[in-house]
Amino acid sequence: MPRFAANLSMLYPELDFLARFEAAARDGFQAVEYLFPYAYPAQELAALLKANRLQQVLFNAPPGDWDGGERGLACLPGREKEFREGVVTALTYAQALECPRIHVMAGLVPAGQERADLGGTYVANLRWAAQEAARRGIDVLMEPINTRDIPGFFLNRQDQAHEIVQQIGAPNLKVQMDLYHCQVVEGDVAMKIRKYLPTGRVGHFQIAGVPERHEPDVGEVNYEYLFQVIDQVSQQCGWSGWVGCEYKPRLGASPDGTSQGLRWFQRWR
Numbered sequence: 001m002p003r004f005a006a007n008l009s010m011l012y013p014e015l016d017f018l019a020r021f022e023a024a025a026r027d028g029f030q031a032v033e034y035l036f037p038y039a040y041p042a043q044e045l046a047a048l049l050k051a052n053r054l055q056q057v058l059f060n061a062p063p064g065d066w067d068g069g070e071r072g073l074a075c076l077p078g079r080e081k082e083f084r085e086g087v088v089t090a091l092t093y094a095q096a097l098e099c100p101r102i103h104v105m106a107g108l109v110p111a112g113q114e115r116a117d118l119g120g121t122y123v124a125n126l127r128w129a130a131q132e133a134a135r136r137g138i139d140v141l142m143e144p145i146n147t148r149d150i151p152g153f154f155l156n157r158q159d160q161a162h163e164i165v166q167q168i169g170a171p172n173l174k175v176q177m178d179l180y181h182c183q184v185v186e187g188d189v190a191m192k193i194r195k196y197l198p199t200g201r202v203g204h205f206q207i208a209g210v211p212e213r214h215e216p217d218v219g220e221v222n223y224e225y226l227f228q229v230i231d232q233v234s235q236q237c238g239w240s241g242w243v244g245c246e247y248k249p250r251l252g253a254s255p256d257g258t259s260q261g262l263r264w265f266q267r268w269r
């Protein structure tokens, strides 16, 4: 049965970030993920996880100047030092939070540069990150993201990501398969789950309704069907990861809006 993690960067927007842990636990989640932990001491977050009996299953490495529009450093020539420092910071947090994986965002193709010019930097950075993470028993994830949400994002397709994972050949380098982005960019989602999950190269799923990125029971994708596909294929291949609920509640920040939108979660909690 798929196991679901609450994405605390998107869910519970009506609450302060630190209050979202308790809300997620109250709604029946046993795990959480979110973008960044760095605004808080790791020990404070670790205590919150423990108090609410939650596992941390994913967060992102520092992405560069997020407020300035950057979305990762991994593909950017000339930013290698900052990339490495960020990965070390992320791994230090991951150890303190007992989190088994970090997501390293690829970054935006800089104006005036071609995607093809950035592949070497991306591969070299990921290879380095995977080696560093392996020494600590942590997985490094790369996520294809659609360019409607993040114009200019370097990595967009599942096949691109899997090709790079195979090229680098590090067992702890995996793909974060966000089914929302997958549907927006390429479709044929169930067949892609069937194709890629048995390879052992999928480290994590994320979900959201398409196209508004609301609850999974809102929109054009039949997630009940996809959850059964994940369940069947996982049983066949022994996959035991998490599915991150990375969506914007359709009731927005109205009081209790996230909890009201969790009707779809009743039978999975």
Ligand SMILES: O=C(O)C(=O)[C@@H](O)CO
Pocket (backbone or CB within 6 Å): 035, 060, 103, 105, 143, 145, 178, 181, 206, 246
């Ligand atoms: O945008 C997504 O999708 C994510 O999973 C984030 O980690 C990256 O912005």
Ligand SMILES: [Mg+2]
Pocket (backbone or CB within 6 Å): 143, 178, 206, 246
């Ligand atoms: Mg995602």
